[in-house]
Amino acid sequence: MKRRPLYTLQPLRITGGWQITLNTFHQLPFTAETLEWFDASVLIGGVHRQGQRCFDCAFLPEDDPDGEFVLSLMTDPQDRSDTVPGQDGLLEEFRTRDTVQLIARLEAFMLQTTQQADPASGHEAIAPLQAIRLPGGWEISHHQLPQRAFGADTLHAFNHPLLLAGAGREHGFSLGFEPAPQGLGEFVLRVERFKRNRQRQVYHRTSAGELRTPDPRRALDAIEQFAQGLEWSDALLLPATPEPGP
Numbered sequence: 001m002k003r004r005p006l007y008t009l010q011p012l013r014i015t016g017g018w019q020i021t022l023n024t025f026h027q028l029p030f031t032a033e034t035l036e037w038f039d040a041s042v043l044i045g046g047v048h049r050q051g052q053r054c055f056d057c058a059f060l061p062e063d064d065p066d067g068e069f070v071l072s073l074m075t076d077p078q079d080r081s082d083t084v085p086g087q088d089g090l091l092e093e094f095r096t097r098d099t100v101q102l103i104a105r106l107e108a109f110m111l112q113t114t115q116q117a118d119p120a121s122g123h124e125a126i127a128p129l130q131a132i133r134l135p136g137g138w139e140i141s142h143h144q145l146p147q148r149a150f151g152a153d154t155l156h157a158f159n160h161p162l163l164l165a166g167a168g169r170e171h172g173f174s175l176g177f178e179p180a181p182q183g184l185g186e187f188v189l190r191v192e193r194f195k196r197n198r199q200r201q202v203y204h205r206t207s208a209g210e211l212r213t214p215d216p217r218r219a220l221d222a223i224e225q226f227a228q229g230l231e232w233s234d235a236l237l238l239p240a241t242p243e244p245g246p
Contacts, residue, residue, distance in 0.1 A: 011131035013107045015114035019139035021045045051117035052076040068097045133224045140166045187219045
């Protein structure tokens with residue numbers, strides 16, 4: 001079982017359709033003492049196939065305390081058939097030493113791409129969405145989990161059968177809300193395993209577990225731990241189908 005990282009990943013508002021291809025962007029302030037944690041040719045990268053956009057972010061020059069974050073916003077390499085020779089599909093290069101500004105620009109780019117690719121996605125602003133820590137290799141297919149306190153006054157914002165869904169190479173998850181005759185209801189997190197049938201080019205899905213909780217924060221923590229390969233199965237998820245009794 002993998003150990004927890006010394007620093008957690010940076011939470012980001014990742015809108016539907018975005019796949020995080022690589023992520024070593026940790027949640028910690030940028031200082032001379034933490035420079036080694038930002039020393040990578042690419043800190044985080046992502047692609048939106050439908051929106052034909054991608055991004056990557058690096059700290060340049062590497063190992064230089066006077067360096068800066070360089071966020072490259074680009075067209076998807078698979079959609080560059082009409083690119084003029086010598087051009088690399090670069091739409092914008094955003095430079096800053098401020099991680100807050102970096103995150104704001106990246107989230108705005110992801111949101112804009114999702115809105116353009118799927119106008120019916122319901123993504124009208126960044127603020128209502130819940131940020132999530134997602135490692136490389138995972139894709140968010142649907143996201144409308146609001147970033148607000150859960151209660152009777154805000155029940156309408158959470159009362160949807162599908163709030164958040166994503167998938168990795170061999171696993172996927174979905175989070176929805178089920179109302180109840182008495183009380184507010186509960187959040188239901190379901191996890192699946194994928195097994196590819198190479199001959200038929202299809203995926204066989206099997207249930208891997210289920211978590212029911214009235215606390216959206218606990219469900220989100222379980223998703224993040226599950227996606228990062230941490231200890232989630234024994235402590236957080238219940239079997240989807242109880243074992244038969246004697």
